[in-house]
Amino acid sequence: MVEKENKSIDQATNEMIEKAASDGCSxxxxxxxxxxxxxxxxxGSCCQNCSMGPxxxxxxxxxxxxxxxxxxxxxxxxxxxxxxxxxxxxxxxASGTAAHSDHARKVTETFLAVARGEAxxxxxxxxxxxxxxxLDLGVEISERSNEEIAIDIGEIAMKEFGRQEGEILFLKRAxxxxxxxxxxxxxxxxxxxxxxxxxxxxxxxxxxxxYKSLLKQAVRTSLADxxxxxxxxxxxxxxxxxxxxxxxxxxxxxxLREDEVNLIIHGHEPQLAEMLAVVAQDPQIVEYAxxxxxxxxxxxxxxxxxxxxxxxxxxxxxxxxxxxxxAIVTGVLDAIVVDVQCIMQGLADVAQCYHTKVITTDSRARxxxxxxxEFDEHNAAEIARDIIRTAxxxxxxxxxxxxxxxxxxxxxxxxxHETINYLMGGLFRAxxxxxxxxxxxxxxxxxxxxxxxxxARVTHDSAHVAMVKELIKNDVLVLQTGCSAMACAKAxxxxxxxxxxxxxxxxxxxxxxxxIPPVLHLGSCVDNARILVAATMMVKDGGLGDDVxxxxxxxxxxxxxxxxAISIGQYFVGSGIFTVFGVNWPTLGSKGVxxxxxxxxxxxxxxxxxxEADPIKAAQLMIEHIDKKRKALGIDKARDxxxxxxxxxxxxxxx
Amino acid sequence: xxxxxxxxxxPGREKVEVLGETYEEGKPxxxxxxxxxxxxxxxxxxxxxxxxxxxxxxxxxxxxxxxxKNPA
Numbered sequence: 123m124v125e126k127e128n129k130s131i132d133q134a135t136n137e138m139i140e141k142a143a144s145d146g147c148s149x150x151x152x153x154x155x156x157x158x159x160x161x162x163x164x165x166g167s168c169c170q171n172c173s174m175g176p177x178x179x180x181x182x183x184x185x186x187x188x189x190x191x192x193x194x195x196x197x198x199x200x201x202x203x204x205x206x207x208x209x210x211x212x213x214x215x216a217s218g219t220a221a222h223s224d225h226a227r228k229v230t231e232t233f234l235a236v237a238r239g240e241a242x243x244x245x246x247x248x249x250x251x252x253x254x255x256x257l258d259l260g261v262e263i264s265e266r267s268n269e270e271i272a273i274d275i276g277e278i279a280m281k282e283f284g285r286q287e288g289e290i291l292f293l294k295r296a297x298x299x300x301x302x303x304x305x306x307x308x309x310x311x312x313x314x315x316x317x318x319x320x321x322x323x324x325x326x327x328x329x330x331x332x333y334k335s336l337l338k339q340a341v342r343t344s345l346a347d348x349x350x351x352x353x354x355x356x357x358x359x360x361x362x363x364x365x366x367x368x369x370x371x372x373x374x375x376x377x378l379r380e381d382e383v384n385l386i387i388h389g390h391e392p393q394l395a396e397m398l399a400v401v402a403q404d405p406q407i408v409e410y411a412x413x414x415x416x417x418x419x420x421x422x423x424x425x426x427x428x429x430x431x432x433x434x435x436x437x438x439x440x441x442x443x444x445x446x447x448x449a450i451v452t453g454v455l456d457a458i459v460v461d462v463q464c465i466m467q468g469l470a471d472v473a474q475c476y477h478t479k480v481i482t483t484d485s486r487a488r489x490x491x492x493x494x495x496e497f498d499e500h501n502a503a504e505i506a507r508d509i510i511r512t513a514x515x516x517x518x519x520x521x522x523x524x525x526x527x528x529x530x531x532x533x534x535x536x537x538x539h540e541t542i543n544y545l546m547g548g549l550f551r552a553x554x555x556x557x558x559x560x561x562x563x564x565x566x567x568x569x570x571x572x573x574x575x576x577x578a579r580v581t582h583d584s585a586h587v588a589m590v591k592e593l594i595k596n597d598v599l600v601l602q603t604g605c606s607a608m609a610c611a612k613a614x615x616x617x618x619x620x621x622x623x624x625x626x627x628x629x630x631x632x633x634x635x636x637x638i639p640p641v642l643h644l645g646s647c648v649d650n651a652r653i654l655v656a657a658t659m660m661v662k663d664g665g666l667g668d669d670v671x672x673x674x675x676x677x678x679x680x681x682x683x684x685x686x687a688i689s690i691g692q693y694f695v696g697s698g699i700f701t702v703f704g705v706n707w708p709t710l711g712s713k714g715v716x717x718x719x720x721x722x723x724x725x726x727x728x729x730x731x732x733x734e735a736d737p738i739k740a741a742q743l744m745i746e747h748i749d750k751k752r753k754a755l756g757i758d759k760a761r762d763x764x765x766x767x768x769x770x771x772x773x774x775x776x777x
Numbered sequence: 778x779x780x781x782x783x784x785x786x787x788p789g790r791e792k793v794e795v796l797g798e799t800y801e802e803g804k805p806x807x808x809x810x811x812x813x814x815x816x817x818x819x820x821x822x823x824x825x826x827x828x829x830x831x832x833x834x835x836x837x838x839x840x841x842x843x844x845x846k847n848p849a
Contacts, residue, residue, distance in 0.1 A: 250814055250823040257827065263820075295834065298843050368811035537812060543830060544813050544816050551834035552830030664842035 123583050124561075130444070132584030132612055133373040134527035138448035138562060147475035148602035149447045154578035156473045159706070166207035167711030172327040174198040179206055180710050181585050198470040202332060204516055207712035208333035209325040211688070212340040214708060216321035216545075219687025221345050221463055222648050223283065223314045223351025224486070225391055229281045229538035232393050232499040233358045237272035243503040245346035246272055246363045259291060276482035279354050285313030290350045296654075297661045299669040300698060304345065307726055309338060309696065311346035312365070313441060318343055333715050339697040341727065353651040359430070363396050366536040366645060368545075373611045375445060376530030377438040378454050382420040386440050386449055387512040389461030390646060392430035394483055394497045396422065397506040398459070399435050407507060411514045419510065425464050426646035433536050433645050441612075442583070442605035443576040443683070447472040453524035457513035461497070462487045462682065466574070477519040481509060499690030529673075533616035535643040537601075537657040540693065545636055554656075556636070557599075557720055561674060562665055562757050567597040569660070569747030571653045571694065574679025574687045576605050577705050583609035585680035585737040590615060594640040595770035597626035598748065602655065604647040606679070615641040650690050653677075654697055667755055671698030671728025674751040679739045691731065695719075698728040700747040702740045707733035 128136050129151045138363055142149045162168045162180045172175045177197030181187065187195075190612055195203040237240035237518050252275070256263050261274040272418045299633060304310045312315050321343050324330035330339070335435040360366075378384045385402070387395045395470035401407060402421040406777045411419050425430050431437040443464055449455050450472045458469060459481040470491035473480045480492040484507075488494060495512070497505055547553035560566045570593050576582055590600050594615070602610060614620060614698040621633035625640040633640050644652045657670045666673050677694040679687045682703050694728050710733075724730040732739035752758040766774070781797035817823050827834075833841040 128848065247812065249820065250817060250826065251825055253820070254827055254835070263824070342789060364812075365814060367813055540831075541813070547830075549813070549826070550827075550829070659833065660842040661841060666842075668842060 131584045134529035137527045138451045139167035142339045142451045165711035166210040166709045169206040202540045203712045204333040204714045205331045207709040207715040208336040214334045214685040215340040216318045218686035226355035233710040234276035241499045251360045283314045291347045292353045293473040309342040314346045314521045317346040344692035347689045352648040355648040356651045365539045369536045371432045371436045372530045374437040374529045374616040375527045379420045381417045383416045383517045384420045386458045388424035390463040391461045392427045395427045397502040398688045419546045429646040442608035444582045450478045455573040456516045513615040533611035537642040554659045558665045560632045568674035569599045571601045575683035577681045577683040585615045589737035594625040597629040600641045607643045674748040677701040695729040702732040
């Protein structure tokens with residue numbers, strides 16, 4: 123008998139896939155099985171940029187390409203396989219940057235409304251972060267009120283999107299050497315929107331047809347994401363909702379409750395989620411839920427909106443990207459409320475099989491067949507109340523097949539840069555020194571950022587967990603965000619006890635001393651900006667070189683799926699970090715483009731891309747890179763500790 | 778509080794007995810427990826912390842590994 127292949131390493135997920143099948147409901151895993159990825163498009167060999175095409179220029183498999191064959195691989199306009207692959211890659215970066223940055227723009231609008239007193243229910247929660255931003259952006263502090271300072275900060279942040287010349291302001295946070303390198307390479311972003319628009323222009327039919335030039339603009343654009351849009355989103359969200367600090371949470375579908383109104387908020391922007399978290403505790407609304415026969419209201423999160431409210435309130439996570447439809451399959455989800463990004467249209471179809479209401483809330487992200495309640499930060503509490511009442515009203519409509527998996531796991535989240543700094547040194551001696559010292563003495567081999575999505579083309583969560591276990595076993599401290607963080611949280615890697623069970627002896631000893639897990643949850647996908655700041659602080663603290671590219675660090679997205687992941691990876695690389703992606707690689711159709719990204723980038727930016735589908739091999743690549751950097755820093759070998767007596771000291775002085 | 782003694786091995790010597798963990802067992806049950814930033818209350822304290830805790834970015838007399846270079 124052939125053993126049935128599991129779609130996930132998570133039992134709750136497998137259980138719900140089976141339930142969906144028995145309920146006659148098709149989910150993402152079924153669709154992935156019936157539709158295979160296009161082998162030409164997936165490697166960047168298909169150009170759809172004009173109506174003379176689409177032009178397909180596939181690479182012949184299994185044999186070395188001859189110059190004659192290479193010459194024939196051209197589109198109708200004459201575009202080479204290199205141009206086609208580079209344009210495809212650059213557009214992915216532009217789209218990812220646009221997504222993070224439009225998120226940031228919306229956050230900035232809310233921030234300004236809060237500062238002007240036009241968004242009741244919100245407030246400036248973190249004055250310290252506000253002051254920090256004032257120092258960064260040159261805003262006068264003196265005796266001014268928080269609101270006055272915030273208006274100036276919000277207006278400066280808003281101008282960053284439409285800036286036409288100069289440099290985006292947060293670049294000043296980067297190590298000095300990195301800033302010089304960006305200027306030398308000509309990739310310093312002028313403004314966030316400008317770089318995205320320029321990619322769309324350059325990749326239009328008949329414009330930039332030199333792949334190195336296209337990829338240079340891709341680097342510039344991605345930096346406008348990591349050091350621009352994403353960083354603005356993270357920082358302003360921290361001011362409004364609080365800078366994350368360690369908090370206990372729970373994750374997986376087992377957090378749903380049969381006897382309560384279950385409401386999931388899914389997407390990426392935290393403004394509505396923050397208000398739902400407040401309103402769900404209102405005694406009147408709880409009373410209303412009880413009047414409908416429920417024992418209470420269970421608010422949970424999905425994907426990165428979940429990460430945002432977990433990091434700040436400990437609100438439970440129902441799961442990551444590939445579990446969004448499965449939450450509906452439990453039969454107990456009364457409403458799934460969505461904002462923007464990573465929301466499958468399939469939700470509306472799956473909801474047809476059950477009683478769940480799918481509620482869209484943002485005019486930029488409508489779904490056919492879903493209910494729409496437009497979110498407006500000027501009237502947030504009332505809208506949040508309306509949404510929760512809709513979920514409560516739907517509670518009595520549950521019928522038929524109900525099954526909630528038992529799996530739920532504890533995790534500790536809330537590791538912002540500020541908190542890491544504080545945890546390692548306390549209030550009076552906050553510092554990255556203990557981290558750097560333990561890297562230098564070898565207890566910690568290096569640091570890895572493992573981030574990104576889920577992808578239905580690989581066993582759900584398997585690559586994240588395998589890679590991270592391999593890294594921490596080899597004394598590499600892991601920083602995580604997004605769906606990757608959720609995968610490892612479900613596997614029990616985000617509690618302090620995991621250090622003793624899974625980490626190498628050196629890393630475990632440091633984690634035990636500080637009291638942290640070996641795998642740190644830094645938040646949502648815009649919070650990858652926190653990883654950039656953490657890497658910068660390691661450089662500035664000293665002892666590990668002058669630039670991010672000198673650090674023994676690496677990045678990865680082993681189950682990447684979205685264009686945002688490519689943009690994140692590109693700004694990691696552009697900031698000097700070796701970055702490995704799994705699943706597939708979107709430029710494999712062009713050897714020239716792939717070699718440029720994988721090899722030449724190292725010389726230009728100190729960081730480069732790699733592709734390895736096997737997560738253990740990918741982890742080994744990261745460890746090899748970390749060891750290479752340790753060697754370059756001269757910290758690859760333990761040195762004998764010499765205790766000098768007075769006589770030896772005198773000899774030294776004499777010499 | 779009762780102290781716990783645990784055995785630990787160290788490079789180049791026999792196992793030794795050392796004082797074990799002194800924290801209380803259990804899980805924090807409030808979202809406020811991990812919040813450290815609220816310890817700083819006045820604006821003056823917060824600005825002072827930025828100059829010391831985030832000294833590489835906001836300190837006037839300490840630039841870390843970049844001290845030898847021009848300030849950012």
